[in-house]
Amino acid sequence: MAISYDRIALIGLGLIAGSMALALKRAGYKGEITGYARTPETRAVAREIGLVDRVCDSAAEAVEDADLVVLCVPVGAMGAVAAEIAPALKSGATVSDVGSVKAAVVDAVAPHLPENIHFVPTHPMAGTEHSGPRAGFAELFDNRWCLIVPAAGSDADAVAAIEAMWQAMGANTEVMEVEHHDLLCAIVSHIPHLIAYTMVGVADDFSRVSEQEVIKFSAAGFRDFTRIAASDPTMWRDVFLNNKEATLEILGRFTEELFALQRAIRTGDGEQLFDYFTHTRAIRRGIIEAGQDTDAPDFGRAKVK
Numbered sequence: 001m002a003i004s005y006d007r008i009a010l011i012g013l014g015l016i017a018g019s020m021a022l023a024l025k026r027a028g029y030k031g032e033i034t035g036y037a038r039t040p041e042t043r044a045v046a047r048e049i050g051l052v053d054r055v056c057d058s059a060a061e062a063v064e065d066a067d068l069v070v071l072c073v074p075v076g077a078m079g080a081v082a083a084e085i086a087p088a089l090k091s092g093a094t095v096s097d098v099g100s101v102k103a104a105v106v107d108a109v110a111p112h113l114p115e116n117i118h119f120v121p122t123h124p125m126a127g128t129e130h131s132g133p134r135a136g137f138a139e140l141f142d143n144r145w146c147l148i149v150p151a152a153g154s155d156a157d158a159v160a161a162i163e164a165m166w167q168a169m170g171a172n173t174e175v176m177e178v179e180h181h182d183l184l185c186a187i188v189s190h191i192p193h194l195i196a197y198t199m200v201g202v203a204d205d206f207s208r209v210s211e212q213e214v215i216k217f218s219a220a221g222f223r224d225f226t227r228i229a230a231s232d233p234t235m236w237r238d239v240f241l242n243n244k245e246a247t248l249e250i251l252g253r254f255t256e257e258l259f260a261l262q263r264a265i266r267t268g269d270g271e272q273l274f275d276y277f278t279h280t281r282a283i284r285r286g287i288i289e290a291g292q293d294t295d296a297p298d299f300g301r302a303k304v305k
């Protein structure tokens with residue numbers, strides 16, 4: 001199924017919206033893409049680099065006559081943006097979003113949408129630590145998952161149309177329930193980010209003592225943490241504030257495991273450590289076999305000139 005929308009509006013013009021615009025163009029999308037961002041600075045950059053066909057000066061203007069409107073703003077801003085665009089939406093249009101959390105977004109957005117609008121939330125599981133209108137690239141979604149998380153009562157045709165669009169942009173799609181999405185993402189994305197933020201914070205404390213040795217001698221594991229911990233602070237603040245229940249649940253389990261490993265180290269229980277690390281190594285192999293990463297050695301040198 002090809003992309004069935006004649007006009008697509010992207011609200012928020014950062015990494016994800018920019019990548020969507022570029023991926024749509026790469027897919028040969030012939031319709032019009034309009035865009036809006038709240039600050040004149042972002043709109044000016046989007047115009048300068050020709051990110052979308054038409055950058056509008058209000059969200060209402062951008063969504064006018066659009067068959068699909070995608071909210072690409074931080075999770076905590078979704079409700080206010082939905083309220084702003086609601087009166088200007090075309091009857092029968094689909095509203096979607098790309099937020100990293102789903103239950104809170106459904107709760108914030110759905111009450112604002114008129115009855116004649118289809119609401120189909122999505123979550124592309126792809127990103128980088130960069131943000132803003134210059135950060136996007138057409139390949140971001142290639143072979144990544146885009147989870148389609150229909151709100152209660154979503155129309156089947158509207159769901160199929162949005163799945164087809166994400167597939168045309170290079171993504172694999174899977175339909176998932178809201179609560180399941182939020183728990184899964186707490187495990188595979190949200191808590192790993194929190195751990196990276198924490199480890200970098202600990203190292204920062206330490207480096208005050210060791211006078212920058214942490215940076216000078218940073219090993220691959222720590223460098224990976226710093227990359228993740230460089231992610232956008234607004235986005236990640238909103239993720240934790242809006243996926244509170246699931247992240248606290250997984251954080252509780254993480255803490256229990258950490259204490260168990262701490263005890264194994266203290267008591268010299270090498271067998272427990274070895275078994276644990278053998279098991280986790282098998283999970284890495286599973287990710288590579290599923291095509292979600294490559295097993296090429298990565299010493300972080302590729303980026304070093």
Ligand code: NAP
Nearest residue numbers: 012013014015016038039042073075077099100127131132
């Ligand atoms: P981004 O590059 O920082 O862009 C965010 C956009 O939202 C900007 O255009 C910004 O406008 C606008 N915005 C920020 N605060 C706003 C507010 N309070 N009201 C209205 N607009 C506001 O962010 P992104 O990485 O594209 O993320 C967008 C969404 O995608 C988020 O919901 C995030 O959870 C989700 N997501 C992100 C990733 C990732 O790895 N980055 C992956 C999957 C999903 P100005 O520039 O004018 O301030």
